[in-house]
Amino acid sequence: FCGSGSMGSNGTYAEYICVPEGIAVKKPQNISFEEAAGIPSAGLTALQSFKRMNLALTDSILITGAAGGVGNVFIKLLIAKGFTNFVVTAGNEESIKSLLNLGVRPEQIINYRKEAIYEAAFVLNGNKKFDIAVDLVGNNVAEIAAKLLKINGKYIDVTNFSTAESRGILFSKGATIHNISNYAYGIEKQYDYYKKGLSELNHLVENEIITAPHIDVIGGLSKETVDKALKILRENKTGGRKLIMKIN
Structure with missing residues (x-):
């Protein structure tokens, strides 16, 4: 998993994106990839x-x-x-x-x-x-x-x-x-910020000091899923869950 949402891109509404190697970290082994996808943006900001x-x-x-x-x-x-x-x-x-x-x-x-x-x-x-x-x-x-x-x-x-x-x-x-800005470190190419932060979050989750955010897999990669997610966000109905699109 990685901190791609703060690297100045237009987001991650794609099957594949290119990210610097320095921001990729092995996900916690005790959670799914879907759960891991909910960690970087919220986790780095909170940390x-x-x-x-x-x-x-x-x-x-x-x-x-x-x-x-x-x-x-x-x-x-x-x-x-x-x-x-x-x-x-x-x-x-x-x-x-x-x-x-x-x-x-x-x-x-x-x-x-x-x-x-x-x-x-x-x-x-x-x-x-x-x-x-x-x-x-x-x-x-x-x-x-x-x-x-x-x-x-x-x-x-x-x-x-x-x-x-x-x-x-x-x-x-x-x-x-x-x-609070995760984006600032990407502008300066200080990729160690992302690696250190995600490694710390990995440790916290793997050792069950904290749990991964609750997620809601709301659909596959499509415009319909994006529209659905944005509607949930606008209406403040996430209930604290991270909204995840799944690539089939």
Whole structure:
């Protein structure tokens, strides 16, 4: 498996693509090729986010959109490394169920369709602002996450969907902003980033420290399958599963 989705190509909607040898790593032996296909993009993004935060066990963390592909792996890394002081947001019962199955406690989950994120998160964090905000949603949610961050806190931007309002709030708080990009390493041809990251994810999965993302094989390689997948993504109905096309 490899990190091809971040190498500046138009994606992997093809039977075959050409990738640098340096980004190909042997997949975990205890999972299928279909499961392995769900790891690189979300896994590398989650791993980079986790490492660049330079967490302390006492840090409080807000994670928006935690039930998606990146959030799924990120939560697994947090729990595997002993971090428990976090609050997450989700927007439907399927997403909430997937988070509970990961080991997130019910009292750590905010259903943003039923509760106001700002007020609920503030209370769940002991009426205090958060040390770290991990934004996996962007747009107006980025503004809420920015408001919930403490002065000089760390803001992890995974989406590139920040707004002028959220950037202004973060500047006024003197926040440290970490823009997460796997693509950057491909531009500079720093292929060791992909090899090291995927090798670490391989180790974590093979040793059952974390599990591979849940997947949904939605069809073979065709325009119809792509249209189906994009519709599921637009309607936010993945339930934390990675959508996989299978080459027959």
